[in-house]
Amino acid sequence: MFKNKVALITGGTSGIGYGISKQFLENGAKVIAFYKSDDKKAEKAKKDFANFGNIFYPFKVDITNEEQVKTVFKSIKQLDFLINCAGISNENFIDKLTVEQIRETIDVNLIGKIICCRCAFPLLKKSKNAVVINIASRFAERPLATCIPYTISEAGIVMLSKNLALEWAPYKIRVNTVSPSLTLTPLTKKLYTKEEIVETAKRNPLNRLGEVEDTANAVMFLCSEKASYINGENLNVNGGILLV
Numbered sequence: 001m002f003k004n005k006v007a008l009i010t011g012g013t014s015g016i017g018y019g020i021s022k023q024f025l026e027n028g029a030k031v032i033a034f035y036k037s038d039d040k041k042a043e044k045a046k047k048d049f050a051n052f053g054n055i056f057y058p059f060k061v062d063i064t065n066e067e068q069v070k071t072v073f074k075s076i077k078q079l080d081f082l083i084n085c086a087g088i089s090n091e092n093f094i095d096k097l098t099v100e101q102i103r104e105t106i107d108v109n110l111i112g113k114i115i116c117c118r119c120a121f122p123l124l125k126k127s128k129n130a131v132v133i134n135i136a137s138r139f140a141e142r143p144l145a146t147c148i149p150y151t152i153s154e155a156g157i158v159m160l161s162k163n164l165a166l167e168w169a170p171y172k173i174r175v176n177t178v179s180p181s182l183t184l185t186p187l188t189k190k191l192y193t194k195e196e197i198v199e200t201a202k203r204n205p206l207n208r209l210g211e212v213e214d215t216a217n218a219v220m221f222l223c224s225e226k227a228s229y230i231n232g233e234n235l236n237v238n239g240g241i242l243l244v
Contacts (some may be wrong), residue, residue, distance in 0.1 A: 002024060007080065011035065016215050021033055025049055029054065033059070073176070078123065078126070079120055079124055084157075085218065117160075136154045161232065172228075176232065182209050
C-alpha cells in the first residue's frame with residue numbers, strides 16, 4: 001500500500017509508536033523513527049524490524065530542541081507521512097506540580113509536534129499526497145483532575161491539526177488527529193496493576209482497553225487513499241468511552 005513511501009514516526013521505537021512503525025513497514029514503507037533516550041528499545045526495534053526488507057532507521061533526537069530536529073531533517077531526502085506520536089504526562093494536582101513539570105509536558109506533547117511539523121513542511125510539500133497525523137488522547141475532549149498540563153496539551157494538538165489542515169490544504173497535505181484511550185503497552189503494564197487494568201476495561205462500553213494495533217490501524221487508514229477527503233478531523237479510537 002505504501003511502497004516507495006517514507007514515514008517518520010516520533011516515539012517510533014516503543015509503545016503505540018512502535019506499532020505504527022511496524023504497520024508502515026508491513027505495508028511497504030520505509031520508516032524513520034525518532035526516540036529521545038532509550039537506546040536499548042531503539043536497538044530492539046531495529047532487530048525486530050530487520051526482516052521486513054524495508055529501511056528502519058532510528059534517530060536519537062529531542063523533539064523539543066529545534067536545532068537538533070533541524071539537523072536530523074537535513075539528512076532526510078523524502079517524506080510522505082509524518083506521525084507525531086511522542087508524548088509524556090506529569091500527573092498531580094496543579095498546586096503540587098512544578099512549573100518545570102508543566103512546561104516539560106506542554107513542550108513534549110505540543111511544542112515538539114509543532115517543531116517537527118515546521119521542519120517537515122519543505123519535504124512534505126514535495127510529496128504528491130502527504131499526510132500528517134498527530135496523536136493526542138481522549139483527554140483532548142475530557143478534563144481530568146491531576147492532569148491539567150496533559151489535557152491542555154492534548155486539546156492543543158487537536159487545534160494544531162485543524163489549523164495546519166487549513167494552512168497546508170493548498171499543498172495537498174492532509175492533517176488529522178488520532179486520539180486513543182488508555183492503550184495496553186509495556187509502559188501501561190508498569191504503571192497500572194492488573195486489577196486496575198481490569199477495572200478500567202470494565203468502564204469501557206466495549207469492556208476492554210485499546211490495543212496498539214487499534215491506533216495503528218486508524219493511522220494506516222487516514223494515510224491511505226481511502227481517506228483522501230478526510231482533513232482536519234480528530235478520530236477517537238476509544239471504544240466509546242467518551243459516551244459514558
